[in-house]
Amino acid sequence: MSKKISILIFFFLLVIMQVSLLPNFFAAQRIPDLVLIVLIFFSTRRGFSEVWGMALMAGILMDIFSFSPLGVNILSFLLVVLVASFLAQRFLVAYSTWKFITLIFLVIVGTAINDFAIVILMKIFSSLKNIGGSSFPFFASDLGFKILNNSLIFIVIYWPLKKFENLKNVYGQKLTLRNNVR
Amino acid sequence: MSKKYFTSNIIKFLAVAVICFLLIFLSPRNLFDPVRGLFLEIAYPFQKTFYLLSRSVAGTGEFLGSIGDLKKENESLLKENNELSAEIAQLNDEKNENISLREQLKLAPKQKFNLEAAFVIGQDPQRLGSWVMIDKGSSDGIREEMPVIVYESILIGKVSEITPHSAKITLLSDSTSVVNVVDNETASKGVLKGEYGLGVLMDMVSQQEVLNNGDTVVTSGLGSNIPRGLLIGKIQEVRSTGDKLFQQAVVVPRIKYSKMDVVFVIKN
Numbered sequence: 001m002s003k004k005i006s007i008l009i010f011f012f013l014l015v016i017m018q019v020s021l022l023p024n025f026f027a028a029q030r031i032p033d034l035v036l037i038v039l040i041f042f043s044t045r046r047g048f049s050e051v052w053g054m055a056l057m058a059g060i061l062m063d064i065f066s067f068s069p070l071g072v073n074i075l076s077f078l079l080v081v082l083v084a085s086f087l088a089q090r091f092l093v094a095y096s097t098w099k100f101i102t103l104i105f106l107v108i109v110g111t112a113i114n115d116f117a118i119v120i121l122m123k124i125f126s127s128l129k130n131i132g133g134s135s136f137p138f139f140a141s142d143l144g145f146k147i148l149n150n151s152l153i154f155i156v157i158y159w160p161l162k163k164f165e166n167l168k169n170v171y172g173q174k175l176t177l178r179n180n181v182r
Numbered sequence: 183m184s185k186k187y188f189t190s191n192i193i194k195f196l197a198v199a200v201i202c203f204l205l206i207f208l209s210p211r212n213l214f215d216p217v218r219g220l221f222l223e224i225a226y227p228f229q230k231t232f233y234l235l236s237r238s239v240a241g242t243g244e245f246l247g248s249i250g251d252l253k254k255e256n257e258s259l260l261k262e263n264n265e266l267s268a269e270i271a272q273l274n275d276e277k278n279e280n281i282s283l284r285e286q287l288k289l290a291p292k293q294k295f296n297l298e299a300a301f302v303i304g305q306d307p308q309r310l311g312s313w314v315m316i317d318k319g320s321s322d323g324i325r326e327e328m329p330v331i332v333y334e335s336i337l338i339g340k341v342s343e344i345t346p347h348s349a350k351i352t353l354l355s356d357s358t359s360v361v362n363v364v365d366n367e368t369a370s371k372g373v374l375k376g377e378y379g380l381g382v383l384m385d386m387v388s389q390q391e392v393l394n395n396g397d398t399v400v401t402s403g404l405g406s407n408i409p410r411g412l413l414i415g416k417i418q419e420v421r422s423t424g425d426k427l428f429q430q431a432v433v434v435p436r437i438k439y440s441k442m443d444v445v446f447v448i449k450n
Binding site for chain 2 (some may be wrong): 012013016017018019020021022023024025027028029031033048049051057061064067068069071072074075077078082085099118121124125128130136
C-alpha cells in the first residue's frame, strides 16, 4: 500500500512539474512529456504487467491537470507502455551504447504514438459532444521539436532515474529482510 | 516471451481500453468535477511554487540572453514612450471633452471594471487546448464566462472552469474560443476564433466590409458579457475563405500568452 501511495505522489509531482514548471522553459506545444518519458523508462525495465498500474494512475492525473476528458491520457499512456515494453523485449540488448540508443528510439516512437492517440481520442470526444476541435491536425507541425525535447529530457533524467530505481529496489529488499527477521 | 504473457497483457489493455472509451463516450463530468476540484486544491500550493520559481529562473536566463539586444530595445522604447506621451496628452483632452458632453447629454459614466488580479500558476502541457491556470477561484468571486484581461484593456480569454482557489482561463487561441470583434478603424464586424493554440483568426467578415493590414481589432461587446473596446491585436493578413463568401484576417495578439505572470478577471 505504501508503495502505491509513493508512486502516486511521485507521478503527482511529475504532472505538476509538467504543467507548472516546464512551460516556462519551453515554447507552447513543445513542452516535454515528462510523465510519458518516465513511463517509457519504467516499462522498458519492468514490463507491461508491472507498469500498467502506473500508466493508469499517471493517465488519471494527467487527465485531471490537463483538463482533458477522463480516459484520453489513460488510454494513450497504456498504449505507449504496451508498445514500449513489447519493443523493449524484442530489441533491448545488454550492450550499454546500443541499449541507450534503443531507449531514445522508444522515446521517439512513444512520443509520436502518444500525440497521435490523444488527437484521435479528442476527435472522437469532440464529435460525440458536437464541440469544436474535430478538425485538429493529426500531427502537429511542432512534433519534431517535441520529440527532440523529449529525447533531451530523457538523456538528462535517465541516470538519476536509474539510480533512484536501484535505491528503491535495495530499500525494498532491506524492508523485506527486516520483516522476515521479525 | 510466452504466448500466455503476451495474451494476458493484451487482455488487460483491451479491458482498460473499453472502460476508457466508455468514459470518453459518457464523459461523466458531474461525477468527475469534484474529484478534479479536490486534486487541483491539493496541487494549488505546489503549482504556484513551481510556476513562480521557474518564472524567475527563466526570466534570469532570458535577461542574460538578451543583453545584446537591450540597447536597441531601449532606444526603440524611448522613441515609443515619447510618441505615447504625446498621444496621452491628446487623449486627456478628449477624455475631458467626453465627460463634459456626457454630463450635458445626461449619459451614464463610462464603465469602470471591477478587477480581480491573479497570478498565472500553470499552462496547458498538451497541444490541443490553450489555457492557463490562475490562483483565484470561486472563493474570490470568480465565475465562469468572466472575461480576463492584462494591462487594463487587452483581452486574453475567459474563465471556463473554477475551483474554490483556482480557475482555468481558456485563451483566445483555443479552438473552442469564439468572441465577437470589430475592426477599430473600419468598423467591420467579425468573429474571432482560436486556431489550436497557434493564433487567432477574425472570420465571418462580409465581403462588403473593409479590412486592412495593420488595423486594430477590438471586442464589439455584442452577444456576450465581454465589454466593448477590449484590445485583441493587429491584423497581419487579409484573405478570402475557400468559398469566397467571407473574408478572414489573421490577427496577431497584442501579448504573448506564454509570458503572462499577472492577469485581471473582470467581475462586473
